[in-house]
Amino acid sequence: MYVNCQDEFLGEVLLTASAKQTMFWEGQDSAYIFQLRSGIVRGVTISEDGERQILAFFFAGDHIGLPITQSYRFSAEAVTDVTYVRQTRGHWNYALAESCLKDGSMLRCIGAEQDPIYRRGMLLGRQGAVTRMAAFLCSIIDRLPQDGVQFDLPISQQDIADYLALTPETVCRSLKRLKQSDIIAMPAHNRLVIHDRDALERAAQSRATCS
Amino acid sequence: MYVNCQDEFLGEVLLTASAKQTMFWEGQDSAYIFQLRSGIVRGVTISEDGERQILAFFFAGDHIGLPITQSYRFSAEAVTDVTYVRQTRGHWNYALAESCLKDGSMLRCIGAEQDPIYRRGMLLGRQGAVTRMAAFLCSIIDRLPQDGVQFDLPISQQDIADYLALTPETVCRSLKRLKQSDIIAMPAHNRLVIHDRDALERAAQSRATCS
DNA sequence: ACCTCTAATTGATCCTAATCAAGATCATCA
DNA sequence: TGATGATCTTGATTAGGATCAATTAGAGGT
Numbered sequence: 001m002y003v004n005c006q007d008e009f010l011g012e013v014l015l016t017a018s019a020k021q022t023m024f025w026e027g028q029d030s031a032y033i034f035q036l037r038s039g040i041v042r043g044v045t046i047s048e049d050g051e052r053q054i055l056a057f058f059f060a061g062d063h064i065g066l067p068i069t070q071s072y073r074f075s076a077e078a079v080t081d082v083t084y085v086r087q088t089r090g091h092w093n094y095a096l097a098e099s100c101l102k103d104g105s106m107l108r109c110i111g112a113e114q115d116p117i118y119r120r121g122m123l124l125g126r127q128g129a130v131t132r133m134a135a136f137l138c139s140i141i142d143r144l145p146q147d148g149v150q151f152d153l154p155i156s157q158q159d160i161a162d163y164l165a166l167t168p169e170t171v172c173r174s175l176k177r178l179k180q181s182d183i184i185a186m187p188a189h190n191r192l193v194i195h196d197r198d199a200l201e202r203a204a205q206s207r208a209t210c211s
Numbered sequence: 212m213y214v215n216c217q218d219e220f221l222g223e224v225l226l227t228a229s230a231k232q233t234m235f236w237e238g239q240d241s242a243y244i245f246q247l248r249s250g251i252v253r254g255v256t257i258s259e260d261g262e263r264q265i266l267a268f269f270f271a272g273d274h275i276g277l278p279i280t281q282s283y284r285f286s287a288e289a290v291t292d293v294t295y296v297r298q299t300r301g302h303w304n305y306a307l308a309e310s311c312l313k314d315g316s317m318l319r320c321i322g323a324e325q326d327p328i329y330r331r332g333m334l335l336g337r338q339g340a341v342t343r344m345a346a347f348l349c350s351i352i353d354r355l356p357q358d359g360v361q362f363d364l365p366i367s368q369q370d371i372a373d374y375l376a377l378t379p380e381t382v383c384r385s386l387k388r389l390k391q392s393d394i395i396a397m398p399a400h401n402r403l404v405i406h407d408r409d410a411l412e413r414a415a416q417s418r419a420t421c422s
Numbered sequence: 423a424c425c426t427c428t429a430a431t432t433g434a435t436c437c438t439a440a441t442c443a444a445g446a447t448c449a450t451c452a
Numbered sequence: 453t454g455a456t457g458a459t460c461t462t463g464a465t466t467a468g469g470a471t472c473a474a475t476t477a478g479a480g481g482t
Contacts, residue, residue, distance in 0.1 A: 048416045051337045055329075067315065068322035073329065093318070097311035100304040104278065107304070111279035114325055118266075118284065121332030125376025126262045129469065157430065165336025170469060172431060189430090189478065205259045340439065368460065381439055383461060400448065400460090 012085040023076040023084070024065060030072045033092040034064040039082030040154060042163075043074040043117075054163040056116040057155065059143040063109050067092065080154045124165050132164040133174035134203035137184070141194065149194040178203070223296040234287040234295070235276060241283045243297040245275040250293030251365060253374075254285040254328075265374040267327040268366065270354040274320050278303065291365045335376050343375040344385035345414035348395070352405065360405040389414070 014037065017023055023034060026045055041058040055074050058064050064076050067089045099106035116139070123135055144151050157175075161168045178184045183200050185193040194200060225248065228234055234245060237256055252269040266285050269275050275287050278300045310317035327350070334346055355362050368386075372379045389395045394411050396404040405411060 045333065047333050047337065049337070053333055053336060055332070068318055068325065070319070089315075093311040093315050096318075097308040100308035100311070104300075104304050107279055107307075108281070110321060114279065117329065117332060121266070121328060121335065122256065122258050122264055124332065124335040125264060126258065126260070167470060168430075169432085169471085173469090176431085367458095378440060379460075380441085380462085384439090387461085 012087060014083055014085060016081065016083050017078045018081050019078050021078045023078065023082075024072050026073065026075045027071050030065055030067045030070065031089055032086040033066055033089060034076070034084050034086045036060055036062050036064060037083040037085060040079040041076050041082060042079050042155075042159060044077055044162075045074045052162050053165070054159055055120065057140065057163065059140075063113050066110050066113050068110060079159065120163070129164075129166055129170050129174045130177050131204060131206070132166065133160075133171065133178065134183075134200050135205075136160060136164055137178075137192075137194075138201055138204045141197075149197070151192055153190050153192045223298060225294055225296060227292065227294050228289045229292050230289050232289045234289065234293075235283050237284065237286045238282050240281065241276055241278045242300055244277055244300060244303045245287070245295050245297045247271055247273050247275060248294040248296060251290040252293060253288050253290050253366075253370060255288055255373075256285040263373050264376070265370055266331065268351065268374065270351075271356075274324050277321050277324050279321060290370065331374070340375075340377055340381050340385045341388050342415060342417070343377065344371075344382065344389065345394075345411050346416075347371060347375055348389075348403075348405075349412055349415045352408075360408070362403055364401050364403045 023041065024030075024032070036058050038060050041062075041064060043055040043058065043064070045053050045055055047053055057079070058076070065072055096106045119139070123132055127135070140153075140155075141151075144153075157168050157171045160166075161171045164171065166174070175184070175186070178200070179186065181199070181203075183194075183196045183203065185195060187193060234252065235241075235243070247269050249271050252273075252275060254266040254269065254275070256264050256266055258264055268290070269287075276283055307317045330350070334343055338346070351364075351366075352362075355364075368379050368382045371377075372382045375382065377385070386395070386397070389411070390397065392410070392414075394405075394407045394414065396406060398404060
């Protein structure tokens, strides 16, 4: 599902944003298309009742803000310090047009941006808290730079809660249950060790609560 | 958000499918792009744990199966008898390329197909059963052919449940509560009357349960 | 090192929707 | 028309997460 369209950004200037900065706002005219080069970005939207929701987390290589709507559908906020490149919509549309006449690969970049939002929707409906937590961990493991099975988790529990549509308390308790099941460990603050990747993936699929 | 790309299908043959027929299957190579001309279609996917979910309902004018992924991301099943036209992916890509060089309007067709799936994801996380039910009704009112405020609801409660991620029992009880609040009425089986559209929209936005 | 503020943790209770179970209504077809 | 199966409805109970409340741990700054 991850599609490489880096060529389209060759020659662009590498830009930076520091943690908590907003790269673009929901509702703004989508003038630029972004590609993240390092760091983590969250896609945030405020629903009508004022609740904050995180639709997706983006990682190095991901495209953000593809112009399938006139305006951005979510705000993009840097979770960590990030580097990225960007391109005007006109430029991107032109490249897309060329791609469509050839292999349509750039069209699949759109699918790649939509995919995590899709999966989130499917997750929220039916699954319990521990399952959601496990699915979240599975989805980010391969996207974070990591040394074996141990890595830093630079995403706050509040952010995880807004992503999984849970309360921070429930996020904390779900992590605890995964620890108690010896599937993961947290030897230090924000430090995560995956003890049993298979068990984690099983927990992410079945509705059954892990005791 | 509803985008008119009908021109792209001019000259195509009008096809039909009867209720419960499947137009295409999840995972199948997305060889065709569809435009619904009449009737209702449901976008169905089976999650890893075997649960059926309905990602979206499609109505007259909607485009289905746009090729942002190599294969279809959901199955398209006719809820009622439907008429539709279709077009090969190659043909559609060619038209998209042209559109990209002009106004990019066809790109927005993709946004329009994704939009309801987007909204569903946002709804599922935070809102209670009655709110989801009200939001569902609001979203279909303007899309069904109706005579004033009264119309037939040709979607089963089981389908609504799979769309809203509720049980059929809860769907039934949510409808009951909207009836008790005099917001809607159901004078006959599958027949719906909207008594108070404003109240319905308020119920769809606030988390507050309507008494 | 200390102070301050924010994030994470834990416990007790409440509330909503799921679940289980049973009946009523509707649709289809012989 | 009557029989049969699916859909809808209603009730009783249960389970899981939200909520409220309080404490602990960590990060940033002076």
